Amino acid sequence: MFLSRAAILLISLCQYAIAQQQSLILTFPPPAYKNTKTIFTSGENVHFTWASTWPTISLELWQGPDSGRNPHQMLLTNVTNTTVSYVWSAHNLKGLSQDVPLHLYLYNSDNPDCQFCHSNSSNFFVQNASAASSSSALTSSATTSSTTSGSASTTAEVQSGSGTSTGGSNKLGLGLGLGLGIPLAILIIGLAGWFFLRNRRQKQAIAGMAAVEPLAERKEEQPHSASGTAGDAERGHHAPVEADSNTVSEAYGGKAFVEAPQDREPIELEGDSAPQGPVKYR
Incomplete structure (x- = not known):
């Protein structure tokens, strides 16, 4: 099997x-x-x-x-x-x-x-012939209707296509305008900001220089005091010393102790057996 x-x-x-x-x-x-x-x-x-x-x-x-x-x-x-x-x-x-x-x-x-x-x-x-004629007429009518409908549909599609093409062209132009305009606007804004900051910095520099020059002139024109000041001390000027028997007065109201000549140790010069003339002290 x-x-x-x-x-x-x-x-x-x-x-x-x-x-x-x-x-x-x-x-x-x-x-x-x-x-x-x-x-x-x-x-x-x-x-x-x-x-x-x-x-x-x-x-x-x-x-x-x-x-x-x-x-x-x-x-x-x-x-x-x-x-x-x-x-x-x-x-x-x-x-x-x-x-x-x-x-x-x-x-x-x-x-x-x-x-x-x-x-x-x-x-x-x-x-038979009569039925075939009727069928042919119906077929022809249906064909004509289909052709007319197809033509209308084609016309509508063409018009729709034209509208779509026009709309597409408008959208393309708008897109190009935005694509070029936005970067250009950003560039202009950036340049304007750069010029503004540059001018501002220049003005600040000029103002600073104008403020420094009068201060320098005032320092040069300041007079010296007769009794002596801190500025005189800074520039190397010293007040006179007033001597008495044991102390001298210093500038700015202070006093210092001065060693008396008789308290100093005499120095013997070479070649002399005994001190002659004035004695030099250390």
Whole structure:
């Protein structure tokens, strides 16, 4: 049982690999995955087209749900892949109304049961001339309405785009103005502050020099006192000393003791045995 399932799976994989190397697809009507809806007029000649790399193919026409139980018509059987089109006179199958969809089924004739070797078309309808005219009129009206709506939408988008462009230009100009104006204003304020501080420092320096010069002149013009002052002492002037028998008066009211000459020790000079003349004291 397991081996039989494995064999079936292996065969399916081989078929899939072979199918991937081959191709078979309906081109008109469009394939089913595009999900289009085509309407033909009864009696109209319709060219079905396809492309296939399989050696032989078959083509069937079905009407009704894709269940395999509905009426169908064999259009081509076991033709070579050089046949790539078929002209069909549009009609509904016997007993079915024009509201029932039709579709084509194209497959590989050598392996009809291969699930990777076939192609279905999208649905299409066959209507009589009057119904087809009404449908065409409705389709044309819908197309015109859609075109008008699209044009209006395009115009509105263009106008909106123009407004957006203008607004963007204004915003760009405003941004450039701010970007240039703010640094320039900061530069001007900085220069003004620098000039102000410079002038202020110059004025302070001039005022300081003017205050120092009169003080120097007043010091030079100050007179000396006769009795002696602290300024005289600083400049090297000394008050006279008044001597008496034992003391002398000093400047600024003080008195100092003076040693009397007779109290001093006499000094004997060389070469003299006895003091002659005045005696020198230390």
